Amino acid sequence: MKTSRLVRVGSYLAAFFLLTRVLPAETAAGLMARGDVLDKQLKTPEALETYLSAEKLEPKSAELMVRISRQYRHSMSDASDKNEKLRLGRLAADYAERAATLGPNNSDAQLAIAITYGKMLTLLGRKEQVAASPRIKQSVDRALELNPKNDTAWHVLGRWNRVLADISPVKRMLAGAIYGSLPVTTYEAGEKAILTAISINPNRLMHYIELGRIYAAMGRKDDAKKFLLKGTSMPDREKDDPELKQIAQDLLKKLG
Numbered sequence: 001m002k003t004s005r006l007v008r009v010g011s012y013l014a015a016f017f018l019l020t021r022v023l024p025a026e027t028a029a030g031l032m033a034r035g036d037v038l039d040k041q042l043k044t045p046e047a048l049e050t051y052l053s054a055e056k057l058e059p060k061s062a063e064l065m066v067r068i069s070r071q072y073r074h075s076m077s078d079a080s081d082k083n084e085k086l087r088l089g090r091l092a093a094d095y096a097e098r099a100a101t102l103g104p105n106n107s108d109a110q111l112a113i114a115i116t117y118g119k120m121l122t123l124l125g126r127k128e129q130v131a132a133s134p135r136i137k138q139s140v141d142r143a144l145e146l147n148p149k150n151d152t153a154w155h156v157l158g159r160w161n162r163v164l165a166d167i168s169p170v171k172r173m174l175a176g177a178i179y180g181s182l183p184v185t186t187y188e189a190g191e192k193a194i195l196t197a198i199s200i201n202p203n204r205l206m207h208y209i210e211l212g213r214i215y216a217a218m219g220r221k222d223d224a225k226k227f228l229l230k231g232t233s234m235p236d237r238e239k240d241d242p243e244l245k246q247i248a249q250d251l252l253k254k255l256g
Contacts, residue, residue, distance in 0.1 A: 028058035044074040062103025069095035069112045074239045089120040107147035114139035114156045154197035161190030187218045205234040209248045
């Protein structure tokens with residue numbers, strides 16, 4: 001009886017050691033690859049959890065920090081409470097800053113800062129908004145210096161120009177007196193940047209919707225409708241696509 005029990009225990013141990021040799025612990029690269037699949041499937045919580053597991057194995061990977069920052073930004077879209085959105089945004093910003101530090105010559109790592117602060121902008125107080133503006137521009141400029149074909153960087157630059165061009169002279173003067181001066185730019189600069197983004201990657205609806213928003217701000221109603229409709233007619237492929245389509249549809253109603 002005792003011998004039989006020892007045989008069984010020995011068999012279990014042998015099976016355990018065999019499995020640990022056949023199924024080695026997952027690597028950071030493997031976890032990142034799995035997270036990428038989940039990201040493409042827009043499974044944000046699962047992708048974030050997978051990337052965070054990879055961080056424990058590879059805490060100094062700029063590429064991984066970019067991915068984690070992106071998932072926290074995606075989580076902002078799923079959150080309904082403003083404070084929760086802001087909490088997630090600050091986590092995204094933290095990982096974006098880490099990405100930029102770890103990847104000084106990585107275009108996407110440098111751009112992560114601009115994308116994150118751009119996403120957070122409406123949630124921030126006026127003082128933080130003013131402080132974020134030059135930080136966004138610095139991030140975009142560095143990303144484009146490293147990779148002039150980064151269509152996302154051109155998109156962020158276009159949006160940055162539109163947002164700043166939207167600020168009235170009175171608001172600009174008041175903000176400058178209290179918080180510091182804001183950069184001066186034009187809708188035309190935003191248009192040029194978005195047209196460049198479209199020329200690089202014509203398959204992203206966000207470019208067309210942003211161009212439509214710029215044309216609407218410029219008073220070019222027909223052009224605005226054309227590009228807003230173009231964007232809303234394209235299939236959803238990215239996390240923010242449904243939200244952008246809603247913005248476009250609301251603007252189309254205003255344009256009549």
